[in-house]
Amino acid sequence: MQINKKWVTGILIALLMLLINVGHVNAASDTSLKDVKDKGTLVLGTSPDYPPYEFQTTVNGNDKIVGFDISIARKIAKDIGVKLVIKKMDFDSLLVGLETHKIDMVISGMNPSDDRKKSIDFSDVYYNGKQMMLVNKADKDKYKKLNDFSGLSIGAQTGSLQYSMSKEQINNVDIKGLAKVTDLILALKSGKVTGVAMEEPTAKAYAQNDSSLAVVDPGFVSAADARGAAVGFAKKSDTLVAAANKSIKEIKDKDLINKTYLPEASNYLTKNTADNTMIHYWKYFAKGIGYTLLITAISVVVGVILGTLLALMRLGKNKIIKVIAVSYIEFVRGTPLMIQVMFVYFGIGMIVNVPALLAGIIAVSLNSGAYIAEVIRSGIGSIDDGQMEAARSLGLSQKETYKSVIIPQALKNIWPALGNEFITLIKESSIVSIIGVTDLIYQMKMVQSATYKGIAPIFVAMVLYFVLTFSLSKLLNYFEGKMKHV
Amino acid sequence: MSKIIEVNKLMKVFGKNEVLKDISESVDKGQVICVIGPSGSGKSTFLRCLNLLEVPTSGNVLFEGKDLTSLNEKDLNQLREKMGMVFQGFNLFPNMNVIENIKLAPIKVKNMSDTEADKIASNLLEKVGLADKAVQYPESLSGGQKQRVAIARALAMDPEVLLFDEPTSALDPEMVGEVLKVMKTLASDGMTMVVVTHEMGFAREVADQIWFMDQGYIQEKGRPEDVFDHPTSERAQDFLSKIL
Numbered sequence: 001m002q003i004n005k006k007w008v009t010g011i012l013i014a015l016l017m018l019l020i021n022v023g024h025v026n027a028a029s030d031t032s033l034k035d036v037k038d039k040g041t042l043v044l045g046t047s048p049d050y051p052p053y054e055f056q057t058t059v060n061g062n063d064k065i066v067g068f069d070i071s072i073a074r075k076i077a078k079d080i081g082v083k084l085v086i087k088k089m090d091f092d093s094l095l096v097g098l099e100t101h102k103i104d105m106v107i108s109g110m111n112p113s114d115d116r117k118k119s120i121d122f123s124d125v126y127y128n129g130k131q132m133m134l135v136n137k138a139d140k141d142k143y144k145k146l147n148d149f150s151g152l153s154i155g156a157q158t159g160s161l162q163y164s165m166s167k168e169q170i171n172n173v174d175i176k177g178l179a180k181v182t183d184l185i186l187a188l189k190s191g192k193v194t195g196v197a198m199e200e201p202t203a204k205a206y207a208q209n210d211s212s213l214a215v216v217d218p219g220f221v222s223a224a225d226a227r228g229a230a231v232g233f234a235k236k237s238d239t240l241v242a243a244a245n246k247s248i249k250e251i252k253d254k255d256l257i258n259k260t261y262l263p264e265a266s267n268y269l270t271k272n273t274a275d276n277t278m279i280h281y282w283k284y285f286a287k288g289i290g291y292t293l294l295i296t297a298i299s300v301v302v303g304v305i306l307g308t309l310l311a312l313m314r315l316g317k318n319k320i321i322k323v324i325a326v327s328y329i330e331f332v333r334g335t336p337l338m339i340q341v342m343f344v345y346f347g348i349g350m351i352v353n354v355p356a357l358l359a360g361i362i363a364v365s366l367n368s369g370a371y372i373a374e375v376i377r378s379g380i381g382s383i384d385d386g387q388m389e390a391a392r393s394l395g396l397s398q399k400e401t402y403k404s405v406i407i408p409q410a411l412k413n414i415w416p417a418l419g420n421e422f423i424t425l426i427k428e429s430s431i432v433s434i435i436g437v438t439d440l441i442y443q444m445k446m447v448q449s450a451t452y453k454g455i456a457p458i459f460v461a462m463v464l465y466f467v468l469t470f471s472l473s474k475l476l477n478y479f480e481g482k483m484k485h486v
Numbered sequence: 487m488s489k490i491i492e493v494n495k496l497m498k499v500f501g502k503n504e505v506l507k508d509i510s511e512s513v514d515k516g517q518v519i520c521v522i523g524p525s526g527s528g529k530s531t532f533l534r535c536l537n538l539l540e541v542p543t544s545g546n547v548l549f550e551g552k553d554l555t556s557l558n559e560k561d562l563n564q565l566r567e568k569m570g571m572v573f574q575g576f577n578l579f580p581n582m583n584v585i586e587n588i589k590l591a592p593i594k595v596k597n598m599s600d601t602e603a604d605k606i607a608s609n610l611l612e613k614v615g616l617a618d619k620a621v622q623y624p625e626s627l628s629g630g631q632k633q634r635v636a637i638a639r640a641l642a643m644d645p646e647v648l649l650f651d652e653p654t655s656a657l658d659p660e661m662v663g664e665v666l667k668v669m670k671t672l673a674s675d676g677m678t679m680v681v682v683t684h685e686m687g688f689a690r691e692v693a694d695q696i697w698f699m700d701q702g703y704i705q706e707k708g709r710p711e712d713v714f715d716h717p718t719s720e721r722a723q724d725f726l727s728k729i730l
Contacts, residue, residue: 384575386575390571390577390578393566393571393640394595396563396595397563398559400594
């Protein structure tokens with residue numbers, strides 16, 4: 001164990017130093033606008049679950065992210081003279097996305113709060129939405145002032161301005177923070193919270209699309225500097241900020257948001273809600289299943305190869321190789337998959353640009369390799385020593401013995417445990433949704449925000465996951481039967 | 487006659503347990519040696535030291551004049567193919583059918599073509615009387631049949647010596663005969679064999695020499711009629727009086 005600890009510490013220090021160094025390189029003088037112009041694209045990071053700011057809709061059968069934030073982003077890109085690329089991410093991941101240069105800017109109804117200003121730069125405020133409270137219609141007349149919510153539970157998006165404002169301005173209130181607005185609405189409708197603090201346009205959009213909800217103005221007091229939404233950029237992007245401010249000034253001068261962008265967004269909203277049955281969104285789910293299966297399939301193959309390798313390394317005679325294998329297995333099993341996914345995407349992403357899907361596949365594969373290694377090791381351990389002796393007495397090398405005699409038998413013994421691992425992988429792979437990979441969970445959330453329905457998409461996703469795992473388990477049983485001799 | 491196996495001052499210690507204490511013997515080409523003795527006397531360990539499945543604690547094992555204990559992994563593999571071994575527990579590969587069990591080593595070690603290996607394997611199955619079991623899996627065979635396949639598997643490498651580690655001890659009594667019959671044929675064909683066994687009748691009939699082992703030493707050796715009928719050591723007398 002002593003050696004293990006030394007190894008792990010060594011690896012951690014090496015990684016940290018790597019990250020610190022990279023950080024230095026990136027902190028060079030401001031070439032942000034030039035960089036964007038050079039590559040010809042402006043990459044926008046946004047969390048499209050916040051209508052009418054940004055949300056997902058289907059146009060002629062294709063997924064599209066729309067909303068007035070997106071219109072602003074297009075305007076900025078057009079003014080700079082580059083193409084706009086939209087990257088979907090969790091709201092929580094947006095700041096990290098900027099810091100690691102996965103994205104060039106954030107427009108996601110984000111308030112330029114003092115806390116955020118510590119880590120990123122902001123443009124001027126482009127829209128000044130009031131903070132409202134969304135409540136169940138039946139409660140509309142019960143809650144009129146902020147302190148009507150005293151002693152009760154309310155909801156707000158984690159890390160949002162509404163969250164901190166509610167905390168400061170309502171006495172003795174219990175705030176439930178969730179990452180997704182759709183989940184907050186669900187909490188409201190199921191009575192877990194009595195109100196959800198959110199921006200006026202969003203609150204109105206929900207009330208308009210769901211007759212059981214209503215908007216009340218409890219009189220939030222906004223700090224002058226933190227009002228409204230602004231465009232976020234990485235630190236030291238003065239030239240890029242200046243370019244955005246120029247576009248924003250024009251938008252404000254011409255009142256483009258109220259005159260053009262908001263009506264356009266509302267138009268999509270009505271279109272969206274015209275048919276919000278689950279069947280109508282089958283393409284969303286189909287796409288999600290496709291990605292979930294893709295990630296799982298590749299991770300299983302890579303995981304088995306890596307796992308076999310690690311198991312053999314661990315069973316081998318060479319002490320150093322053994323320590324490497326043990327450290328890897330212990331480290332990967334000892335850290336959450338979620339963190340591994342984020343580390344690969346954001347951490348490794350600082351050195352090499354890894355697309356979200358690839359990052360997800362890499363992280364899940366590396367993770368499953370560690371678990372499969374232990375399964376395989378136990379499988380190899382279960383083979384009688386006599387098998388090795390018989391093969392060696394015939395003159396077979398150790399390698400050949402493993403290949404022809406030991407591993408095929410071990411595989412048969414561990415098949416049920418391996419099958420279990422595959423099924424777990426289908427479910428665990430859902431964690432990649434946090435970096436915006438459009439797997440089944442991600443698509444489920446998209447359907448939630450597109451349809452304003454909370455429970456139906458969850459139910460559909462649950463059934464789909466079950467169908468996937470059940471079919472896989474049947475398939476594995478079939479192969480298990482085939483492996484039995486006689 | 488030329489010596490094919492030579493053992494010098496062989497010692498094997500497991501932890502504090504001295505299983506083999508100073509054994510120096512040799513086996514001539516074409517000789518059949520039967521090693522007998524009470525349980526725990528070190529017979530199996532001795533046999534397993536001959537092809538280095540157990541690494542001797544000290545001493546040397548020479549095969550055709552080459553010291554096995556000084557060889558690297560690759561050269562050792564090459565010499566091992568010349569020393570077939572038959573185990574008490576058969577150790578057939580359950581993931582392969584009978585003929586695949588036999589063909590594996592010729593194909594993988596001798597780089598034989600599949601057709602060539604197939605021919606050899608079929609002949610050997612014929613020889614051990616199991617031609618009709620070629621495509622069955624070991625699971626479906628009786629103990630005696632398994633052991634005969636194991637012998638065929640060892641023979642497929644065309645070895646100079648066959649080592650038998652209590653080949654009939656795990657068998658039901660009615661199956662012992664069929665295995666011994668095959669072994670007798672091999673002996674009469676001139677195969678060099680070292681057999682650890684409790685089958686005294688077989689030993690008496692087939693062996694050129696009986697080695698009686700006890701407490702890590704070869705206590706007595708000689709022609710079967712001498713050892714069995716006129717044992718000189720007290721231990722051999724005691725052992726034989728119990729089992730004969």
